[in-house]
Amino acid sequence: MAETVNGINVPFLPVGGVDGLKQKPSIQLPVERSFEAIFQKELSEVKFSKHAQERLNERNIQLDQHDLSHLHNAIELAEKKGSHDSLVLLRDMAFIVSVKNRTVVTAMHGENMKANVFTNIDSAVIAG
DSSP: OOEEETTEEESOOOTTOSTTOOOOOOOOOOGGGSHHHHHHHHHHSOEEOHHHHHHHHHTTOOOOHHHHHHHHHHHHHHHHTTOSEEEEEETTEEEEEETTTTEEEEEEEGGGGTTOOOOSOSEEEEOO
16 A cells, blocks of 8 residues: 655655666775775874874974884884883884874973883883
8 A cells, every 4th residue: 555755655666667777786996995995094004192292293393204104113013012002212202102092192302301200101112
């Protein structure tokens, strides 16, 4: 028994019927554009917490692609050793990193590192 909703008989059927409808072929994306590839890339990227971004700005710490690569490699090493929170030393800079989240929690350099005690870390990596 058909019901009318807003002047349309429900269930609504296309004029040509449903037999002529074809399955749409699935779209094949290149592997590097797949959801899995993009998701894994995002997970592997080094992120900076809001606090770390503020410290980078106020301490005028500039990181180039080379530095980010060193940070990424240091996080990889810490992860392989089972670390959770690590101190990463890179040239005259220090970063506290949440390894699991791949996130820099805070950053300092040069004079800011003197007479400092680093707590709540379970590893230290000298990155370069």
